[in-house]
Amino acid sequence: MNDNCYVYDPSNMQMQMPQVPQLTDLTTGFIRGNMFQRLYDPWRQGINYLSPPSNERAAALRKIQEIGFAMVDLNLYLDTNSNDQEMLQTYNALREQKDQLKLAYEQKFGPLTLMSPILQKYPWAWIPGPWPWEKEAN
């Protein structure tokens, strides 16, 4: 099981961030759990698979999850690389894209957070499931 090649070949080990980090596309990064194309290559690769969404709602949510994940990964990168202006712009572009998708999703399927404008609707729209741990939500 110990086939992480850093164990056997330290010269492959890329411990430091490359000068100009290159991002993967959103879907690839999401499936990998890593938005940075060349970073962490020496680690054993995982599997490239995503369970199919169980319904239309779950499929629409995937887009938001993809962008949301990219934002999480860029957030952590920016915490330790706060002078990377280009990455900061990418982060903000993603945020704008996510806001739009989120609004469209919420109008159709209900609020994702308690900050949602959809909560103006009567009755209180926060309650209805499926809740995130239920299969129908994924």
Place this chain on the structure above:
Amino acid sequence: MWLYDKKLEFPVNIRRKDLKMAKYIISQLGGPEGELAAALRYLHQRYTMPTDEGKALLTDIGTEELAHVEMIATMVYQLTRGATPEELKTADLATYYTDHGDGVYPVNASGVPLTAAYFSVTGDPIADLTEDLAAEQKARTVYEHLMTLTDDPDILAPLSFLRQREVIHYHRFLEYLNKIQSMKDQFKRAYLFFI
């Protein structure tokens, strides 16, 4: 303050019941290298980080760990739906069932409940961050072990995602540790110069 987002960080849709895998995976909820211990570790260590950058990093990674707690709990929940007491007995889960029924409770693979003794807070950033690096590597190893125990792609997909996140967190902690180490060296040099 936290704001709940009514979605998982990464989808979990496990279509086949697998009680044995539930018994193993639950260790990443309530075990020593689990996500809940990780979240508690970073969210308590963050108060005494020496720079704002460290406070941000530990808050954000601690927050992401909470999303991982939710993913693992979801996996356990889905893997155990519809299990009969007979099936639970066969899967060695009758002791769990006795205390927790079909609920989700943070224990390790041997049934020992979560304890704060799984992590430490020393108030010393070098000591705390060094523990964090080890914790991420240990969690990565546990995910690799879990991935060898199944060939169900519905289970492998979230495990593979979570494993990769451990690697990323490790690198971010390392970047920050290197930074404060060199700050400390600079400070030491300046101090010696003035003596």
